């Protein structure tokens with residue numbers, strides 16, 4: 001009984017901590033992503049935040065699936081039909097589910113945010129604001145916002161799936177695994193993405 005009460009206490013404490021974290025995150029959120037005119041588009045697993053239609057087109061072009069593994073899908077995506085948004089939504093969700101499958105982590109999550117930065121400068125500015133140190137990364141994931149940040153000019157399906165893995169692993173259980181472990185698993189995803 002004592003043990004049960006202790007568990008309930010821990011769960012309540014966890015919920016309160018998350019609520020507090022949520023409030024702090026909402027307050028600092030706008031400050032991090034800046035004043036740029038972000039628009040957003042929802043997919044089943046993510047919310048894609050972007051600055052322009054042109055960036056969405058670039059994002060769609062940069063996420064590619066090899067025809068050998070994804071024959072039917074690639075056939076559809078290679079069609080000339082002018083449906084960038086629909087293609088992108090499908091691609092992002094297929095990629096997300098592929099990462100979940102590789103990791104064997106299928107639990108329901110809050111939608112992962114994907115911020116599509118226009119260039120390296122915008123990506124680095126967000127990193128600098130949050131971490132208070134210079135950014136040397138091509139993309140990154142901030143657990144506190146459950147948000148992925150990518151540069152549309154330097155992106156491929158490997159980079160995006162790696163950051164998706166960080167989001168899936170970090171939110172799989174109530175206890176967040178240590179960062180080095182999530183990095184090993186995220187790299188495992190890269191190795192097995194299309195195998």
Ligand SMILES: [Zn+2]
Nearest residue numbers: 162166183186
């Ligand atoms: Zn990583």
